[in-house]
Amino acid sequence: MKTIFHLDLDAFFVSVERVLDPSLNGKPVIVGGDPHGRGVVTACSYEARKYGLHSAMPIRKAYKLCPHGIYVHGSHGEYSRFSKAVKSILEQYAPMMEQASIDEFYMDFSGCAKIYGSLFIFASKIQKEIMNKVSLPCSIGIASNKTVAKIASDCMKPEGITYVIPGMEKYFLAPMPVETIPGVGKVMHKALNEKGIYLIGDITKLPEDYFGAAFGKYGIDLWHKACGEGKDYIAPPQLRKSVSKERTYGQDVTSREKIEETLFKLTGQVCQILRDKNWQTSTISIKLRYSDFTTITRAKTIKATDDDKTIFDTAVQLFRNNYKRRVSVRLIGIHLTKFSEFSEQEFLFDEEEIRRRKMLRAVTKLRDKFGYSVVQFGRTGKVNNTFVNPFHPET
Numbered sequence: 001m002k003t004i005f006h007l008d009l010d011a012f013f014v015s016v017e018r019v020l021d022p023s024l025n026g027k028p029v030i031v032g033g034d035p036h037g038r039g040v041v042t043a044c045s046y047e048a049r050k051y052g053l054h055s056a057m058p059i060r061k062a063y064k065l066c067p068h069g070i071y072v073h074g075s076h077g078e079y080s081r082f083s084k085a086v087k088s089i090l091e092q093y094a095p096m097m098e099q100a101s102i103d104e105f106y107m108d109f110s111g112c113a114k115i116y117g118s119l120f121i122f123a124s125k126i127q128k129e130i131m132n133k134v135s136l137p138c139s140i141g142i143a144s145n146k147t148v149a150k151i152a153s154d155c156m157k158p159e160g161i162t163y164v165i166p167g168m169e170k171y172f173l174a175p176m177p178v179e180t181i182p183g184v185g186k187v188m189h190k191a192l193n194e195k196g197i198y199l200i201g202d203i204t205k206l207p208e209d210y211f212g213a214a215f216g217k218y219g220i221d222l223w224h225k226a227c228g229e230g231k232d233y234i235a236p237p238q239l240r241k242s243v244s245k246e247r248t249y250g251q252d253v254t255s256r257e258k259i260e261e262t263l264f265k266l267t268g269q270v271c272q273i274l275r276d277k278n279w280q281t282s283t284i285s286i287k288l289r290y291s292d293f294t295t296i297t298r299a300k301t302i303k304a305t306d307d308d309k310t311i312f313d314t315a316v317q318l319f320r321n322n323y324k325r326r327v328s329v330r331l332i333g334i335h336l337t338k339f340s341e342f343s344e345q346e347f348l349f350d351e352e353e354i355r356r357r358k359m360l361r362a363v364t365k366l367r368d369k370f371g372y373s374v375v376q377f378g379r380t381g382k383v384n385n386t387f388v389n390p391f392h393p394e395t
């Protein structure tokens with residue numbers, strides 16, 4: 001039996017706006033832009049909801065219902081900054097976490113009761129820490145699966161904690177309206193009501209087959225959800241699909257050395273991103289655009305690595321093999337894909353390698369702290385008009 005937490009930040013966008021401008025506290029706040037425009041409400045405060053406002057409502061309609069509300073455009077960069085801050089607080093506690101949206105997190109705390117004590121006390125500790133550190137309110141639902149935990153977190157908003165005792169899921173859901181089940185939209189809601197099914201408990205009074213016959217696979221899933229079943233698998237964080245950097249020259253370039261030098265700098269930058277994420281890449285591509293806009297990309301797959309040297313060697317080889325035309329170059333870029341998570345063991349093959357790895361890790365830390373340019377490798381510049389590959393100074 002698992003112990004899943006669903007943490008949902010309360011009126012997230014509005015709460016962030018209030019941290020940025022405390023004069024909005026206690027007032028009906030609507031995020032969504034111009035109240036006379038054609039947009040919709042992105043989010044609104046609990047005070048605004050009292051006037052019948054809700055998200056996705058046309059903003060003009062909202063304005064009619066609540067003309068004295070405060071309408072703000074929304075600061076999306078700030079929202080993701082706050083979301084990341086919450087995530088990093090949660091990462092300290094949760095061995096397994098899945099971010100479901102900008103303001104929702106699933107965490108698996110199965111078997112952690114021994115470490116963290118009472119689930120209620122632990123949940124309120126998390127709530128308090130988020131409030132103290134980033135001033136955001138949240139609600140937490142605790143249950144044996146994700147679906148029930150999500151419904152639970154919504155039960156006592158704002159700043160609620162709801163724990164559904166294992167085995168009680170079905171009884172917890174029974175008195176709730178059918179549209180409480182995630183995935184039941186307007187159409188399904190209406191279809192169920194037409195059959196005289198209003199509450200989740202009405203679903204479970206009927207046999208599974210009834211829903212199979214009426215709605216196919218979706219109906220069967222619905223019946224199981226109504227019984228309090230749900231997925232309890234926490235998906236590991238998704239790896240980004242690619243990391244790339246490119247440089248467009250102000251003036252087209254013909255010097256191979258200059259292009260290789262750019263490629264070297266770009267490699268340093270993409271490798272830094274890679275190591276920040278603790279990833280390795282196995283496919284390295286270069287992009288080369290000539291002044292006549294002909295563009296080629298060439299890729300090579302190698303053993304997974306996050307080492308500047310290996311990646312640069314591969315990239316520069318691709319460049320040398322493919323820069324054939326006597327036309328100047330407008331753009332050069334490097335692109336890394338096929339990521340895997342870094343695992344320390346794979347690299348313990350020789351002393352030299354270990355030493356290099358330690359050095360690169362130290363560089364990553366320094367750059368994270370003081371900025372990318374604080375450490376520059378070897379002879380990045382030109383020496384006697386020739387670009388020197390600092391990994392192979394002899395070449």
Ligand SMILES: [Mg+2]
Binds near residue numbers: 008009010011012103
């Ligand atoms: Mg929320």
